[in-house]
Amino acid sequence: MKISLIQPSRNNLKYLKWSYDSIKKNQGNHEVEICVADDASTDSTWDWCQEMMDKDPYFKAILNDTGKRLGHTILYDRLINEVATNDICMIYHADMYLCPDALDAIEEELKEKTIVSLTRIEPPLHPDGPEKILRDFGTEPEEFNEQGLLDFLNSRVPNDSTTEGIFAPWAFWKSDFQEIGGHDPLYAPQSKEDSDIFNRFQLNGIKFIQTWHGCVYHMTCRGSRRNTIDGAPNIQTNNPEWEAQNIRSSRNFIRKWGHFVKHNVLMKPIIPPKYNVAFRVHNNNFDLLAGLEPWCSILYSNINYTQYIEIEQPNTSFNLKNKLKSLHAELYDDFEGVIVIIDGNNFTQQDYNIIENLSEIIADSGEIGEFNLGNLKIIINDLTTYENTLVVCE
Numbered sequence: 001m002k003i004s005l006i007q008p009s010r011n012n013l014k015y016l017k018w019s020y021d022s023i024k025k026n027q028g029n030h031e032v033e034i035c036v037a038d039d040a041s042t043d044s045t046w047d048w049c050q051e052m053m054d055k056d057p058y059f060k061a062i063l064n065d066t067g068k069r070l071g072h073t074i075l076y077d078r079l080i081n082e083v084a085t086n087d088i089c090m091i092y093h094a095d096m097y098l099c100p101d102a103l104d105a106i107e108e109e110l111k112e113k114t115i116v117s118l119t120r121i122e123p124p125l126h127p128d129g130p131e132k133i134l135r136d137f138g139t140e141p142e143e144f145n146e147q148g149l150l151d152f153l154n155s156r157v158p159n160d161s162t163t164e165g166i167f168a169p170w171a172f173w174k175s176d177f178q179e180i181g182g183h184d185p186l187y188a189p190q191s192k193e194d195s196d197i198f199n200r201f202q203l204n205g206i207k208f209i210q211t212w213h214g215c216v217y218h219m220t221c222r223g224s225r226r227n228t229i230d231g232a233p234n235i236q237t238n239n240p241e242w243e244a245q246n247i248r249s250s251r252n253f254i255r256k257w258g259h260f261v262k263h264n265v266l267m268k269p270i271i272p273p274k275y276n277v278a279f280r281v282h283n284n285n286f287d288l289l290a291g292l293e294p295w296c297s298i299l300y301s302n303i304n305y306t307q308y309i310e311i312e313q314p315n316t317s318f319n320l321k322n323k324l325k326s327l328h329a330e331l332y333d334d335f336e337g338v339i340v341i342i343d344g345n346n347f348t349q350q351d352y353n354i355i356e357n358l359s360e361i362i363a364d365s366g367e368i369g370e371f372n373l374g375n376l377k378i379i380i381n382d383l384t385t386y387e388n389t390l391v392v393c394e
Contacts, residue, residue, distance in 0.1 A: 001107040002031045003171065004084035005092040008075035010039035013048055015094040015219070018141035020052070020059075022097040030103045035083045036061040037075040040068060060084075071189020077182040080174060090171040097144070097217040099153055105214025106171045109162060115172045115201060117165065117210045120218040121149070131165050131210065131267050139219055149217055158212050165267035166198050166208040169216055180204055181393035186256065186317055191249035195261040198269050200391045208268055248315045254294040255318050256390060259359050272359035273385040276337030280327065283344035293324070295355050297337065302327045336384070338362055341377040350374050 005023065009016050016036065023032055038045045038061060049061035060083050064070050080089055088110065102118050109116045123136040135152060138144040180200045187193035202208070254260055258277065262270035277296045281288065284301035289308055293299055305324040313320050340358070342351070351374045354361065361373070362380060370379040 001088065001103060002033070002086040003103065003106070004033040004035050004080075004086040004089045006035050006076055006079045006084065006089055007092050007094055008037040008039055008072040008079065009041065009045055009094050010069060011041045011043045011045070012094050013041070013043045013045045014141050016045065017048070018144070019092075019094050019096055019098070022099075026098045026100045026102065028101065028103055030107070031086075032058060032103070033084065033086055034059050035079045037072075037079050037083075038063045039070055039072070039075055040064045040066060069189050073183050073185060073188040073190055073193040076193075080177060080182065084174065087174055088171060089174050089177070090169050092169045093218070095219040095221075096169060097146075097149070099149070099215040099217065102214035102216065105211040108213070109209045109211050110171055110173075112173075113176065113205060114207045114209055115166055115170050115176075117167055117170045117208070118214045118216050119210060119212050120167070121152075121215050122218045122220055125220050129267075130265050131163070131167070133215070137217055141219075144217075153215065160212075162212065163210045163266050164208050165210045165263075166201070166269070167267050168194070172206075176201070176204075176206060180391055184256075184393045186252050187249045189245060191246040192253045192261065193249070195263075195269070196253060196256070199257065199271050199387075200393070202269050202271065203388055203391045210266070251294045252316050252318070255316065257387070258295070260356065271387055273363050274387040274390065275359060275362055275385060276382065277358065278335055278337060278339050279342055280339060281342045281344060282327070285344055288344050288347060291352065292342070292355065293320070295358070296323075296340070298323055298325060300325045300327045336382045339379040339381065341379070343375065346375045348375060351376055 007016070007019070020034065023034060036049055036059070038049055046061075046063050049063070052059040053061055062078065062083060064075070076091060090106070099121075106116050106118070120132045121135050121137070122132055123139050124134050125139070128134050137146075137149040137152075180197070182197070183193045184196050187196060250260065257271075258274045259272050262272065264270060279292055279296040279299045279301075281292065281299060281301035284303040286303070286308060289299075289301065289303055289305075290312070293308075293312070305320070309320045309324070340355070354374050354376055361378075362383070365371070365380060366383070368380050368383070370377065372378070
């Protein structure tokens with residue numbers, strides 16, 4: 001199998017070196033092209049990339065020399081579209097050790113219209129889950145217990161079945177990736193771009209397979225979230241820059257899909273319907289506006305939007321001026337979608353919980369009409385759904 005591993009990197013050179021060594025050691029008889037993007041690093045990553053390109057004909061790299069982070073949302077796509085030469089690619093993080101026989105497992109499962117994820121073995125930095133294996137073989141390359149990992153792999157009895165889920169590292173056909181337009185730059189530089197593209201793959205008929213025969217050891221979150229060389233105070237604490245961007249990306253995910261990220265316990269996406277939703281908010285205020293705005297297609301209220309738009313517009317490519325309307329603007333009873341009438345004077349946390357689950361509530365209702373739920377009045381004029389219009393990122 002010929003496969004291109006896609007690795008954007010920012011200030012994590014020691015992980016790149018560690019990862020590279022594992023790939024070379026355990027690639028088996030597969031032809032592996034390693035594609036790295038240096039995202040304006042300051043730790044000599046580009047010097048190392050130039051050195052490796054001179055030594056290894058299967059190592060390719062590009063440099064973001066702007067001095068500003070582009071993020072892996074952008075650089076994944078540049079590497080896939082401009083650098084990778086193989087039909088099969090794999091999103092692969094620098095803090096991953098490729099275990100023996102992992103690529104064999106991918107080759108066995110990667111059929112037409114499929115994406116294959118390797119099983120992650122991780123130290124206990126995050127809660128356990130049925131899609132991964134928690135074992136501590138080190139949290140830094142210099143303390144990595146390679147022999148302990150190999151002994152564990154040799155002694156374990158792997159699950160003979162596959163499960164249905166998707167997460168990094170995931171191997172895919174480049175043509176399937178390009179068919180839906182790759183990652184959405186809405187989420188740049190990072191966070192939630194993976195959940196977005198997973199939704200779009202699933203809606204486009206791609207089957208997700210997790211193989212339990214192929215593994216990586218994943219130190220987790222060293223790309224930016226908990227990279228102590230790039231702003232994180234320690235490996236248990238998120239980088240403040242990542243935290244802020246995660247909030248922006250989460251709000252943009254809601255604006256686009258009408259719900260927050262959803263998946264089952266094995267990490268297969270759950271995609272509620274996307275409806276055309278209008279909020280009519282009486283007695284609005286700034287904080288309520290900030291909480292409600294991402295959840296609707298259009299919002300009518302009695303508040304001056306100027307300050308909110310000045311603050312929030314830099315965080316999104318959605319045009320907030322077009323979205324936010326005066327309460328006195330015309331809204332016909334035959335609005336093609338769902339109208340939610342809200343009174344800010346009696347809006348509660350319970351009401352917000354209803355808003356968060358509005359897509360499922362509308363789907364369960366299943367009929368044109370109106371009803372009250374909590375302190376909200378919900379009017380369903382049209383049950384047309386739009387999630388399939390989101391598949392292709394232009």
